[in-house]
Amino acid sequence: MIRSIQGLQQAQRGNLKTIAAMKPGGSLEKGVRVGTLAAHRYAVALTHVDTGALRASHRVKMKRTWSGPTGTVYIDPNARNPRLMAQRTAVYGPFEHARGGEHAFYKNTSDRYGFQIGRAALAVIVRGFPK
Numbered sequence: 001m002i003r004s005i006q007g008l009q010q011a012q013r014g015n016l017k018t019i020a021a022m023k024p025g026g027s028l029e030k031g032v033r034v035g036t037l038a039a040h041r042y043a044v045a046l047t048h049v050d051t052g053a054l055r056a057s058h059r060v061k062m063k064r065t066w067s068g069p070t071g072t073v074y075i076d077p078n079a080r081n082p083r084l085m086a087q088r089t090a091v092y093g094p095f096e097h098a099r100g101g102e103h104a105f106y107k108n109t110s111d112r113y114g115f116q117i118g119r120a121a122l123a124v125i126v127r128g129f130p131k
Contacts, residue, residue, distance in 0.1 A: 027129065040058055053089050057089040058074070073109075
């Protein structure tokens with residue numbers, strides 16, 4: 001009987017650690033942040049440079065939703081290229097990306113580094129769960 005109570009107490013402690021990992025600011029959110037910031041770094045590095053405006057316009061947005069934390073890398077809709085008659089990078093950035101090949105900065109980030117990004121994010125998440 002004592003063993004079953006100890007087992008229940010141990011299971012409850014594990015359950016509480018799991019809940020804590022999934023709470024706002026827990027390891028799940030930290031892992032999403034790590035992955036999102038890594039994706040941002042790679043996207044910036046893979047963006048071709050003419051004036052540097054497009055490369056500098058990549059932004060990160062973290063959000064808590066009812067289904068959990070999310071992270072997004074996107075082109076700032078207000079960023080402008082001063083040399084191209086103040087054209088917004090969010091207008092020409094998707095066309096640059098759609099050229100494909102070495103120009104597809106987001107696709108290349110996912111294709112080349114997605115596994116590494118996911119593994120790094122998952123390592124952070126797993127560290128917060130009970131052993």
